[in-house]
Structures are given as structure tokens and as C-alpha cells.
Amino acid sequence: MAAHNLLKEVGVVFFLVTCLCNGIFGLDLSDKCGDVLPGCFCTDYYIDCQGAEFQDIREIYPFITKQTYRIRMTDGNLVSIPGNVFTNDELIGPLTELKYLNLSGNGIVSIDGAAFQELPNLKTLDLSNNDVIVDSCDSSSKLANIFNSLMNIEYLSLHNTIRRKTSEPCGLGFMFSSANMSHLTSLDISDNGFDIIDEEMKSFLCETYTLTSLNVSYNLMTSFQIPLCSNNLKMLDLSMNQISYLDHVDVEIIESFVNLESIRFRGNPFHCECSLAYFIFWVNETNQPIDADHITCASSTNSSLIGHPIKGLEYAAYCEPMIAICYGPRHVVRLAKPTFIGIVAGGLIVAVIIISSVIYCRRRSRRQHKTTTTTTKMGAESSMTGDVSKNTLYSRMV
Numbered sequence: 001m002a003a004h005n006l007l008k009e010v011g012v013v014f015f016l017v018t019c020l021c022n023g024i025f026g027l028d029l030s031d032k033c034g035d036v037l038p039g040c041f042c043t044d045y046y047i048d049c050q051g052a053e054f055q056d057i058r059e060i061y062p063f064i065t066k067q068t069y070r071i072r073m074t075d076g077n078l079v080s081i082p083g084n085v086f087t088n089d090e091l092i093g094p095l096t097e098l099k100y101l102n103l104s105g106n107g108i109v110s111i112d113g114a115a116f117q118e119l120p121n122l123k124t125l126d127l128s129n130n131d132v133i134v135d136s137c138d139s140s141s142k143l144a145n146i147f148n149s150l151m152n153i154e155y156l157s158l159h160n161t162i163r164r165k166t167s168e169p170c171g172l173g174f175m176f177s178s179a180n181m182s183h184l185t186s187l188d189i190s191d192n193g194f195d196i197i198d199e200e201m202k203s204f205l206c207e208t209y210t211l212t213s214l215n216v217s218y219n220l221m222t223s224f225q226i227p228l229c230s231n232n233l234k235m236l237d238l239s240m241n242q243i244s245y246l247d248h249v250d251v252e253i254i255e256s257f258v259n260l261e262s263i264r265f266r267g268n269p270f271h272c273e274c275s276l277a278y279f280i281f282w283v284n285e286t287n288q289p290i291d292a293d294h295i296t297c298a299s300s301t302n303s304s305l306i307g308h309p310i311k312g313l314e315y316a317a318y319c320e321p322m323i324a325i326c327y328g329p330r331h332v333v334r335l336a337k338p339t340f341i342g343i344v345a346g347g348l349i350v351a352v353i354i355i356s357s358v359i360y361c362r363r364r365s366r367r368q369h370k371t372t373t374t375t376t377k378m379g380a381e382s383s384m385t386g387d388v389s390k391n392t393l394y395s396r397m398v
């Protein structure tokens with residue numbers, strides 16, 4: 001028995017050693033480009049450049065082979081990605097082996113709409129931290145349908161990729177309107193200054209059943225706009241947007257996402273008042289994995305709630321008690337208590353002013369009447385009127 005085990009272990013070790021040797025001697029892993037392209041390391045299988053100086057991605061052409069499966073050009077100085085850059089005649093045809101393309105952290109300002117053609121097996125594309133200028137967020141944009149040929153993409157990052165140059169409402173649907181990404185599991189569209197999830201983006205999300213991770217954080221969305229059909233999501237990050245309010249429909253959509261492992265709302269400017277009550281109650285009660293301790297009131301009529309977590313807030317603290325005023329069988333007006341007191345007090349003050357001015361005017365006209373009848377005795381009027389006014393004042397005080 002022991003001998004048998006020993007034999008098995010020796011077999012495993014032998015197998016591992018063989019693999020390792022094949023790895024080292026079977027593949028040519030020596031650097032081919034370091035002299036020509038400082039900052040880069042290229043083998044027949046991958047191209048790795050970090051902080052390289054050159055601006056034109058085509059500098060790497062001589063080092064791309066039929067077997068290249070990874071291209072990583074990060075934190076460099078690339079400015080633009082031309083159309084058909086991976087299918088150009090200078091290359092050896094479509095890069096069918098390419099699985100990973102990372103262009104993060106360059107100063108890329110423009111990407112041609114046909115930049116990612118002929119990469120049929122690309123699984124990972126990282127375009128984060130670039131400055132791609134977007135003048136219009138519709139089908140007239142150069143970036144419209146840019147990802148259409150990425151059939152096998154699994155991970156796509158557009159974190160901080162786009163410089164929006166339009167004040168029109170901007171969603172990202174124009175890039176995805178006819179994309180068919182039936183393997184996409186992770187999409188990061190954080191930090192791009194967009195304010196809506198437009199209809200095209202919604203239908204893309206609905207068609208992409210495989211999507212489990214969606215990062216929409218650090219944008220300018222003012223409401224929850226994730227469609228009901230995104231129910232395979234495990235991770236949904238909506239933090240650092242401009243959401244001040246969620247209603248019961250939004251809450252029901254979140255409840256219907258049965259696979260959630262994390263949903264984030266931190267850093268949104270929630271307005272803690274009566275209309276948020278449904279959400280506030282729900283946050284306290286739900287079993288969904290929400291970052292409740294980090295969701296706080298950004299504004300409220302009760303100023304001591306600003307910065308306070310909404311979880312467990314008592315209704316009365318953020319929602320002033322209402323006083324219902326009925327007039328007629330179906331007419332009800334609800335007023336917050338301070339508003340009601342304000343209206344009543346204001347009404348009283350107005351009434352007092354009206355009544356006292358009426359009294360004052362009446363007395364005055366009576367007095368005038370008196371003085372006109374006594375105009376003949378125009379001797380010591382000044383002391384007389386003084387006496388009269390003193391008398392009036394006295395009688396008023398009485």
C-alpha cells in the first residue's frame with residue numbers, strides 16, 4: 001500500500017518536472033524587443049510594455065507572432081488606436097490566439113471605431129485610465145459599436161476611459177447597441193461622467209445573461225436605472241453617483257436579484273425625508289448584501305441627520321408628523337406639523353394686523369370727524385391734539 005502511494009508520488013513529481021522542462025526548453029522565452037523598445041519585454045507569446053515612451057502602437061508589429069496571446073502596454077504614451085490595427089497587412093492576419101489586451105494608463109485620446117476588429121478570441125480588454133474624447137453619445141459617435149466583433153470577451157474595463165465633451169444626457173448604449181457578448185461576465189464602466197443608462201444600454205444588459213459583475217460607480221446617475229432583467233448580477237456597484245432617492249419599484253428590482261453577493265450605494269447624496277421612508281425601512285430589513293453602514297443622509301430637514309447612516313433611522317426623525325386637513329369627503333391636504341403651525345400662526349398674525357388696523361382707522365376717522373366739526377375753535381390745537389392722542393393711547397391701553 002505504502003509502496004503504491006510512493007510510486008504514485010514519484011509519478012506526479014516526474015510529470016511536473018517534465019512539464020516544467022517543456023516550459024523552459026520547448027518555448028522560447030528570451031526577450032526579443034528590449035533593445036529596440038525600452039520598457040518592453042517580448043517573446044513569441046507575449047508583449048509586455050510598461051511606461052514605454054513610444055506613441056504609436058504599431059511599433060510592436062515586428063514582435064507580434066501568430067502565437068501571441070497577451071499584449072500588455074500600460075502606463076505608456078500611446079495617443080491613438082487606429083482602425084484595423086490588429087489586422088493590418090503588415091501583420092500576419094487575425095490574431096486568433098490573442099486572449100488578453102491591456103492598454104490601461106496611456107494618454108489615449110482617440111480610438112477608431114474599427115480598432116478591435118479581428119480579435120475573435122479576446123477574453124480580456126482593459127482600456128482603463130485613458131482620455132478618449134466623446135463628442136456625442138449616440139450612433140454618430142466614432143465609438144459607436146466599437147466592441148461589435150468581440151464575440152468571446154469575458155472581462156471589459158472602461159474605468160475612467162472616457163472624456164465626455166457633450167452636455168446632452170449621456171449613456172453608454174451607443175458603444176454596445178449591437179454588441180453580442182455572450183461570454184461577458186464583468187463590465188466596469190465606472191468613473192466616466194455619464195448620467196443615464198439609456199435604452200440601448202438597458203437592452204444590452206438584458207441580452208447579456210452571463211454578466212455577473214457590473215461597476216457603475218463614480219458616475220453622475222441621479223436615479224437607480226438598472227433594468228429588472230439584470231437578475232444574474234452578483235456584484236453591482238452604484239456608489240459615488242448622484243442618487244438621492246430610490247422608490248419602491250427600485251427596491252423591488254433589487255430584491256429580485258437573487259444572486260447578489262454585493263450591492264453598493266455608498267457616497268450617494270440621499271435626501272432623508274418622508275419620501276425616502278420606503279428605502280430607509282428596506283435598508284434596515286433586507287437580507288440583500290447591501291453596504292448599509294455606509295449609506296448616509298446627505299441632506300435632511302433634521303440637520304442632525306446629515307452624515308448619519310440611514311439604517312435604523314426612526315421615521316419621526318426624518319419625517320415630520322403630518323396633520324391631515326379635510327375639506328369635503330375626498331379632499332385631504334397633508335401638512336407637516338411645522339408648516340401647519342406656521343400657517344396657523346401666520347393666519348393669526350394677519351388677523352391681528354387686520355383687526356387692529358380696522359380699529360385704528362375707525363378711531364382715526366371718528367377723530368377727524370370731530371376735528372372737522374371743531375375747526376372753528378382753532379386756538380390751542382397743538383396741545384389739544386396732543387391731549388387727544390394721549391387720550392386715545394390711554395384708552396387703547398385700557
Ligand SMILES: *[C@@H]1O[C@H](CO)[C@@H](O)[C@H](O)[C@H]1NC(C)=O
Pocket residue numbers: 074075102103104105124126
Ligand atoms: C492592466 O494593467 C494595469 C496597470 O498595470 C493593471 O493595474 C490592471 O490590473 C491590468 N488589467 C488587467 C485586466 O489585468
Ligand SMILES: *[C@@H]1O[C@H](CO)[C@@H](O)[C@H](O)[C@H]1NC(C)=O
Pocket residue numbers: 151180181182
Ligand atoms: C451571438 O453570438 C453567439 C455565439 O457567440 C451566437 O450563437 C448568437 O446567435 C449571436 N447572437 C446574435 C443576435 O447575433
Ligand SMILES: *[C@@H]1O[C@H](CO)[C@@H](O)[C@H](O)[C@H]1NC(C)=O
Pocket residue numbers: 159190191215216217218235237
Ligand atoms: C468599482 O470601481 C471603483 C472605481 O474604480 C472601485 O473603487 C471599486 O472598488 C469597484 N467596485 C468593486 C465592487 O470592485
Ligand SMILES: *[C@@H]1O[C@H](CO)[C@@H](O)[C@H](O)[C@H]1NC(C)=O
Pocket residue numbers: 281284285312313314315
Ligand atoms: C430596524 O431593524 C431592527 C431589527 O430588525 C428592528 O428592531 C428595528 O425596529 C428596525 N428599525 C426601524 C426604524 O425600522
Ligand SMILES: *[C@@H]1O[C@H](CO)[C@@H](O)[C@H](O)[C@H]1NC(C)=O
Pocket residue numbers: 302303304305316317318
Ligand atoms: C433629528 O434626528 C435626531 C437623531 O436621530 C433625533 O434624535 C431628533 O429627535 C430629530 N429631531 C427631530 C426634530 O425630529
